[in-house]
Amino acid sequence: MTTEKIDGVSVTTQASVYFDGKCVSHGITFPDGTKKSVGVILPATLTFSTGAPETMECVAGACEYRLASSDVWVKSGPGETFSVPGNAKFDIRVAAGAEAYHYICHFG
């Protein structure tokens, strides 16, 4: 099961554009103040840095990720999640020609 929509939220209209647009996300805020983002990563290999811990939930497409603590690339597809500690780096790659990786980023 993938999360196809998120109800009852406030959407930040200005996107966050990272890596020359290889990653684009929009922030959402829940009524209780919880913040998440919905985004997409285009074919590329990118290194991200977390502030708060993050859980990445795939809603379409797929990526491979590699945590800073590992040499192993792990695939993450629709309905799958992976978690990254706070103040850590991690790599995401989407193969050239593949569908983009669509995700929800959960913080904390």
Added chain:
Amino acid sequence: MTTEKIDGVSVTTQASVYFDGKCVSHGITFPDGTKKSVGVILPATLTFSTGAPETMECVAGACEYRLASSDVWVKSGPGETFSVPGNAKFDIRVAAGAEAYHYICHFG
């Protein structure tokens, strides 16, 4: 004044990715069923086709647009809107090196 956020909506988690990612948008649905999208256009010159009429509202960055009925490129910046008839083509360009054009697309 720009529209910085949109409250009380349902967000479609999977983005729409057009033109190899030069345009990325997320759909939003209001409680009354009205649909809009929030998106971003990276530096490029792109031709879009409407189904329903659209009004494009800039929330950050800027673009130039050219309607099919015109030879003139017109700038649209934060807080400005322009409208496109239904079943029409229009061009948008964002200059190389410029900030992306962030928009809300209103349908109908």
